Amino acid sequence: MTKVLVPTICPYCGAGCGFFIAVEKERAVGIEYMLDHPVSEGALCSKGNAALEIVGHQERLTSPLKRRGDGWAKISWEEAIGLAAKGLGDAKKRRGPASIAFLASSKCTNEENYLIEKLARLLGSPHVDNCARLCHAPSVVGLNRTLGAAGMTNPIPDVASSRCIFIIGSNLAENHPVISRWVHRAKDAGALVIVADPRETHTSWMADIFLQLAPGTDVALLNGMAHVIIREGLLDGEYIARNTKGFEVLAESVRDFTPEKAAEITGVTADEIVRAARAYASSPASSILYSMGITQHTTGTDNVQAVSNLALICGHLGRSGTGVMPLRGQNNVQGACDMGALAEFYPGYRKASDPETIKYFSSAWEADGLPTGPGLTATEMIEAATSGDVGAMYIVGEDPANSDPSSRRVRKALDALDFLVVQDVFMTATVQAADLVLPGAVWAEKEGSFTNTERRVQWSSKALDPPGSALSDREIICRVALSFGLDFDYPDAASVLAEIKRTVPQYAGITRDRLETGGLIWPCPSHDHPGTPILHSSGFKLAEGRAAIVPVPYRPAVEVANEDYPFVLTTGRAAVHHNAGSMTRRSPSLVSREPDLYVEINPTDAAKLKVVDGDPVTVTTLRGETEAHARLSVGVKEGVVFMPFHFPGTNVLTQETTDPEARIPEFKVSACRISRRD
Amino acid sequence: MPVYVDVDRCIGCRSCEVACHRVHGGIGHIHVHFVGDFASVPIFCHHCEEASCTIACFSGALYKDGERTAFDVKKCTGCGLCSLACPYGVVWTDKIAHKCDLCEGRAEPACVATCPANALTTDYELASRRERARAARAAAKGGRR
Numbered sequence: 001m002t003k004v005l006v007p008t009i010c011p012y013c014g015a016g017c018g019f020f021i022a023v024e025k026e027r028a029v030g031i032e033y034m035l036d037h038p039v040s041e042g043a044l045c046s047k048g049n050a051a052l053e054i055v056g057h058q059e060r061l062t063s064p065l066k067r068r069g070d071g072w073a074k075i076s077w078e079e080a081i082g083l084a085a086k087g088l089g090d091a092k093k094r095r096g097p098a099s100i101a102f103l104a105s106s107k108c109t110n111e112e113n114y115l116i117e118k119l120a121r122l123l124g125s126p127h128v129d130n131c132a133r134l135c136h137a138p139s140v141v142g143l144n145r146t147l148g149a150a151g152m153t154n155p156i157p158d159v160a161s162s163r164c165i166f167i168i169g170s171n172l173a174e175n176h177p178v179i180s181r182w183v184h185r186a187k188d189a190g191a192l193v194i195v196a197d198p199r200e201t202h203t204s205w206m207a208d209i210f211l212q213l214a215p216g217t218d219v220a221l222l223n224g225m226a227h228v229i230i231r232e233g234l235l236d237g238e239y240i241a242r243n244t245k246g247f248e249v250l251a252e253s254v255r256d257f258t259p260e261k262a263a264e265i266t267g268v269t270a271d272e273i274v275r276a277a278r279a280y281a282s283s284p285a286s287s288i289l290y291s292m293g294i295t296q297h298t299t300g301t302d303n304v305q306a307v308s309n310l311a312l313i314c315g316h317l318g319r320s321g322t323g324v325m326p327l328r329g330q331n332n333v334q335g336a337c338d339m340g341a342l343a344e345f346y347p348g349y350r351k352a353s354d355p356e357t358i359k360y361f362s363s364a365w366e367a368d369g370l371p372t373g374p375g376l377t378a379t380e381m382i383e384a385a386t387s388g389d390v391g392a393m394y395i396v397g398e399d400p401a402n403s404d405p406s407s408r409r410v411r412k413a414l415d416a417l418d419f420l421v422v423q424d425v426f427m428t429a430t431v432q433a434a435d436l437v438l439p440g441a442v443w444a445e446k447e448g449s450f451t452n453t454e455r456r457v458q459w460s461s462k463a464l465d466p467p468g469s470a471l472s473d474r475e476i477i478c479r480v481a482l483s484f485g486l487d488f489d490y491p492d493a494a495s496v497l498a499e500i501k502r503t504v505p506q507y508a509g510i511t512r513d514r515l516e517t518g519g520l521i522w523p524c525p526s527h528d529h530p531g532t533p534i535l536h537s538s539g540f541k542l543a544e545g546r547a548a549i550v551p552v553p554y555r556p557a558v559e560v561a562n563e564d565y566p567f568v569l570t571t572g573r574a575a576v577h578h579n580a581g582s583m584t585r586r587s588p589s590l591v592s593r594e595p596d597l598y599v600e601i602n603p604t605d606a607a608k609l610k611v612v613d614g615d616p617v618t619v620t621t622l623r624g625e626t627e628a629h630a631r632l633s634v635g636v637k638e639g640v641v642f643m644p645f646h647f648p649g650t651n652v653l654t655q656e657t658t659d660p661e662a663r664i665p666e667f668k669v670s671a672c673r674i675s676r677r678d
Numbered sequence: 679m680p681v682y683v684d685v686d687r688c689i690g691c692r693s694c695e696v697a698c699h700r701v702h703g704g705i706g707h708i709h710v711h712f713v714g715d716f717a718s719v720p721i722f723c724h725h726c727e728e729a730s731c732t733i734a735c736f737s738g739a740l741y742k743d744g745e746r747t748a749f750d751v752k753k754c755t756g757c758g759l760c761s762l763a764c765p766y767g768v769v770w771t772d773k774i775a776h777k778c779d780l781c782e783g784r785a786e787p788a789c790v791a792t793c794p795a796n797a798l799t800t801d802y803e804l805a806s807r808r809e810r811a812r813a814a815r816a817a818a819k820g821g822r823r
Contacts, residue, residue: 031700033791043794049696173689177794180689184795188808190815200715202690575691589696635715 005032006463007517009450011107011443012047012578014328015156015176016452018517019044021052021444021463028052028444028464038518039156039452045177046576046590053587054442055464059426061439062468072437077469077479083436084394085483087419088123091392097124097371101381101390104130104341105397105473106333108440109448110457111496112473113332113339114504115488116396117347119481122367126352126375127390130341131398132333133378137662138295139326140337142304144349146312146548147324148541151334154287154323155454155521155533160185161321164283166194166276168307169218169293173202174575176327176453179289180206192283194276196221196268197293198570199600199642200635209276213266215570215640216557216669219299222306223554224262224270225277227254229313234281239315243539246549250309253551265554267637281314285321292329292572296667300659302552312549318537328453329579331443335451338506338522344374348504364503377663379404379656385413392419394480396473397440401429402580403645405654405665406623423476428582429648439470446472448493449515451522454533457510458519557669558657565621565671567605567641569653577646584646597647598631601674602638606630609674616677619643621670624652627677641674680725680745680780681787684805687797690718694789694798698722698778701788707768707778708789720789720798723747723768723778731777734763739775746780 005020017040020032031052033042054060064080065072075083091099102120104113113130120128132140140150147153159165159182172179183206187193195207198215213221229235230251240247259270259277266273280286288311294303308324316322328334340347350357352373362370376384382404384390393414404410407429414420414433422434425442443450445466451457466472471479474493481488490496494512501507509524509531521531539545561568576593577584584590599619601611611617613632618625619641626649636642643650645667657666692710699706708722725747732740732747739753740760751774758771769777781787790798799805 035791040794042791043796044693044697044792045691045794046693046696049693049700049792173795174691177689177691177693180795184687188811190812202718205689205717576696589699593692593695633715 003029006461007034008444008463009331009458009460010044010048011051011331013176014330014333014453015039015178016331016450016454016456016458017044017048017178018458019048023463026464028055034517036517039454039456040178041181043178043181047578047584050587050589053589054583055444056467057586059586060467060470061425061427061437062470063439064469065437067435077471080436080438081479081483084421084438084480087421087435088392088394089484091419092123095391098126099389099391100125101127101376101384101393103378103381103393103395103398103400104128104336106130106132106330106336107397108332108336108473109446109450109460109493110332110335110339110500111448111493112477113336113341114347114496114500115474115477115481115490117340118365119477119486121346121361121370122365122486123484124369124371126371126373127343127381128341128375129343129378129381130333130336131330131378131403132337132342133664134403135292135329135333136295136326137377137664138300138304138659140342141662142301143308143324143326146305146308146550147536148547149535150337151455151535152323152325152327152453153317153535154320154325155456157182158320158323158533159183159287159289160189162186162191162285162287163321164192164194164279164286166280166286166288167203168196168288168290170289170291170327171197171201171203171572172289172291172327173206175291175329175573177575179327192279194279198637198640202575209272209279211268211272211276212637213268215568216297216299217266218294218303219306219552219554220262220265221268221273222310223254223257223552224259224266224273225280226250226310226313227257228259228274228277229281230254232278234278235313236315240313243546244312244549245544245546246551247313250313250549250551253553280310285319286314286316287321287323287325289325289327291327293668295664297669298558298657298659298666299555300664301661302555305550306552309549309552312547318534320534331452332450334453334455335449335457338451338504339500343377347500348506361503379658379663379665382410382413385417388416391417393417394421395430396423399428399430399580399582401433402582402648402651405651405667406656407648407651408624409656423473426582426586428580438476439468440476441466441470441472446474448474449497455522456519457507457515457522459512459515558666559655559669559671561639561671565673567639567672567674569619569621569641569643569670569672570668571643571645571650571654574644574646577644579646581646597626597628597643597649599628599674600631600633600636600642602636602640603632603634604638606632609676611676618675618677619653619672621653621655621672623655626650626652641672680800681722681790682799682802682805683720684797684799684808685717685719687795688718688720689795689797691794693792693794694720697788697792701781701784705776707776721766721768724766725780730763730765731760731769734759747777749775749777749779
């Protein structure tokens with residue numbers, strides 16, 4: 001039998017790199033690089049190269065399981081679907097549809113997320129969310145308010161046209177490695193790179209100007225830069241007058257925010273702040289790339305707005321080489337949001353609180369009694385499970401027991417549910433809390449579209465069958481829906497995409513046939529539309545076509561270092577791991593390169609703690625304690641320590657306090673203490 | 679066509695390690711070395727013009743084939759002299775010797791194709807061309823970047 005090359009999209013980060021899976025005799029025998037892919041040009045990071053290691057993994061879930069005592073019993077699909085229908089149906093009957101909550105998956109395809117959203121709404125539940133809540137919820141809230149659209153404004157290859165690249169709160173060299181190829185290409189053409197981060201990271205190696213700010217002081221830095229730009233007249237007055245409103249209020253609010261004041265708060269020198277501000281403002285085309293370092297704060301929405309203010313007053317939007325670029329962490333977190341898997345939206349970002357939305361979908365889905373939102377967010381669902389307001393949950397491809405803050409509390413909440421059904425590919429900590437387990441498929445075992453961080457909708461083909469009796473997530477969701485008597489007759493992913501095309505305006509011109517290599521970048525409103533790589537090139541989709549400049553006061557982080565907890569703990573990622581680690585920690589060539597949880601400590605602090613490199617230590621916060629190995633690094637400043645969140649121990653420590661608007665938890669700043677374990 | 683490194687571009691993602699490991703059936707020939715917290719550089723066979731390993735190899739398993747330092751596994755006795763002779767520590771031995779074969783049979787070595795940051799190349803001139811272009815731009819701007 002001959003070898004077939006099946007084109008797929010990488011299941012890890014949001015960059016959306018393509019590669020071929022070589023299939024022979026129904027087995028995956030290797031990866032071939034996709035040289036004509038517009039983002040990756042054939043490149044793949046370590047995770048992409050190791051992606052096949054999870055496909056045939058021995059720990060895959062291969063059969064539906066129900067809880068029996070402390071263990072599990074294998075059951076048939078008929079019984080499993082019956083139990084799902086009964087568990088969810090009982091909760092609905094007893095306490096109404098609002099007692100059921102759904103977590104959709106930013107690992108699943110657009111089609112699957114659309115079906116989860118539709119199932120939840122048709123069952124009457126207003127509570128659907130996805131883990132975007134834990135990464136870019138502030139971008140959705142903040143950028144929708146200021147720019148009228150939450151996506152990345154420019155595509156990744158466009159970064160190469162930038163003359164000044166400002167990377168703040170993103171370690172893209174480790175987390176979206178292929179983006180660094182475009183940053184380097186810009187540098188080759190003379191671009192200047194500014195990196196702002198509390199740690200020296202692989203990304204800061206690329207920087208011409210490196211601003212090592214204290215965790216949680218981003219607004220102070222950005223306000224200080226805005227002050228310099230306004231004071232020195234480096235702004236684009238014409239752009240401000242033509243395209244924005246609210247500039248005067250911003251000018252007033254940062255009048256006292258001198259670089260000296262910003263320096264005092266951030267720990268970056270005033271000179272560096274001035275230099276960065278001048279470089280960003282005076283280049284002909286500057287872009288801002290940001291990520292969780294901006295969003296995962298109690299001030300996440302403020303941070304995002306401060307970023308967009310900077311772009312707006314300099315007119316660095318709507319052209320090649322400019323833009324505001326939230327880099328998304330998962331292969332389909334953008335798509336899950338587009339499909340309405342967010343507490344406050346129906347598909348296509350139609351507000352769940354708007355009667356027009358309900359009217360529209362009542363007609364589109366031929367349904368009565370659709371719930372009005374906003375529903376509970378991912379973090380609020382956990383609180384509601386604790387209090388008993390939510391009695392049943394259907395979680396697809398997410399691991400809140402590891403990825404949510406203060407994870408001990410989350411596990412208690414999941415245990416408190418009357419009924420928990422989890423659909424996943426591995427026995428994650430969340431699956432362990434389930435009453436019913438439905439085995440799903442990984443990306444290579446199903447087809448469908450994924451939307452990457454640039455809004456690029458790409459088709460990923462099916463290379464293999466799922467293992468054992470596991471099914472594609474589309475088939476599972478359809479079977480559950482059918483058991484409720486709902487008309488979920490979707491024979492393939494293309495038929496779901498055809499419905500998405502009708503109901504999601506941004507996807508109105510997207511069909512299966514149009515998604516060749518490179519896909520289409522939404523908004524794509526009609527069949528002959530080529531897609532829209534650059535947003536905001538002719539005004540904004542807000543009142544009067546103007547973007548909103550929203551002044552942002554600086555608020556310190558909720559927790560600060562104190563006598564009992566003298567260090568500030570910040571969290572992030574490592575190059576060879578991904579998110580909660582359920583895939584990468586099972587991937588031999590990745591986990592062997594980073595096997596254990598570590599905590600980066602500045603050598604001066606370590607000396608005071610009598611800790612040397614490799615020592616086992618205990619890290620303690622108000623939420624709990626965890627064990628880790630000390631890794632001495634001058635990349636973190638004194639008083640700051642860093643832990644990657646790919647291991648179960650880290651989020652035991654983080655706090656559940658959330659941003660008041662976007663409800664994202666504060667993952668990036670926790671006060672902690674460290675002691676040597678002897 | 680040996681592989682060259684633009685050290686300024688290496689981002690320490692270890693993609694080349696995993697790719698090399700993958701295409702060589704679980705045995706990798708490239709290793710990313712970290713210099714403190716400030717830089718990383720992939721270390722692998724230089725395919726030296728006068729390769730000490732080929733001189734040390736008495737069985738003729740290691741030999742020069744044009745630019746390439748080639749390896750004939752059938753002749754290898756596993757004696758380990760090549761590992762001792764290599765000045766860069768990039769030939770190692772268990773039962774037989776292991777070293778970079780420039781991915782024979784592939785259009786381009788896997789590490790070069792997969793490198794997200796374009797730090798690896800088979801173009802000898804590339805790194806120096808990039809450096810000259812940077813210097814030229816700096817000169818045009820009056821010596822400031």
